Amino acid sequence: MKSGELAGKHAFETLQDNITNDFETKINESWIFDELYASRNFGPIFHKFGALFGAAVNVIDQFIFRGKMPFTMNHPTPDYACLKKADDMPKIDYPKPDGIYSFDKLSSVYLSNTNHEEDQPCHLVLKDPTIPISVNLPMYDEPAQRYCPAGVYEVVEKDNEKKFVINAQNCVHCKTCDIKDPSQNINWVTPEGPGGPNYPNM
Numbered sequence: 001m002k003s004g005e006l007a008g009k010h011a012f013e014t015l016q017d018n019i020t021n022d023f024e025t026k027i028n029e030s031w032i033f034d035e036l037y038a039s040r041n042f043g044p045i046f047h048k049f050g051a052l053f054g055a056a057v058n059v060i061d062q063f064i065f066r067g068k069m070p071f072t073m074n075h076p077t078p079d080y081a082c083l084k085k086a087d088d089m090p091k092i093d094y095p096k097p098d099g100i101y102s103f104d105k106l107s108s109v110y111l112s113n114t115n116h117e118e119d120q121p122c123h124l125v126l127k128d129p130t131i132p133i134s135v136n137l138p139m140y141d142e143p144a145q146r147y148c149p150a151g152v153y154e155v156v157e158k159d160n161e162k163k164f165v166i167n168a169q170n171c172v173h174c175k176t177c178d179i180k181d182p183s184q185n186i187n188w189v190t191p192e193g194p195g196g197p198n199y200p201n202m
């Protein structure tokens with residue numbers, strides 16, 4: 001939210017032709033930079049040392065050094081390249097949502113009030129539209145069907161032919177698909193207008 005506020009301020013200054021600082025400097029001088037800098041090693045430490053030893057190292061980093069250890073760790077492998085082939089993994093039979101403690105995706109999408117004008121260009125752009133069915137489906141059982149929290153991506157079968165469907169109007173703008181797609185084939189671009197999730201009570 002703070003970066004969005006700073007982006008709005010920067011856009012306003014640009015329109016007024018009165019730019020005080022470039023956008024990156026605005027971010028670096030705001031409190032979000034301090035928070036993000038202090039937690040920069042948190043995920044990579046788990047990635048490198050595993051859950052148990054990683055937790056111990058994170059306690060040292062966060063509580064003793066307060067996120068100021070004199071080095072920065074990086075993830076050795078990009079997230080999308082960590083996905084294992086579907087054939088090498090067990091099939092998980094997820095229990096149906098009970099409507100009390102667990103809910104189906106579309107009920108949660110409804111609560112997000114997300115909305116996009118239906119006649120706008122799709123903001124989830126495939127670099128190669130054939131990849132989901134020709135590569136991702138046989139190798140990874142097309143993971144977009146599962147990692148997208150809004151059920152935007154579906155593989156449907158019609159006349160014995162599988163098709164990749166994108167329900168872009170449900171997108172809640174988490175950008176997971178842009179990061180996680182194993183073929184790096186999905187490009188999340190900014191949708192038109194003010195569309196997207198809207199949480200009025202936050």
Ligand code: SF4
Binds near residue numbers: 149173
């Ligand atoms: S940005 Fe998030 S909600 Fe939107 S399509 Fe991608 S994974 Fe789904």
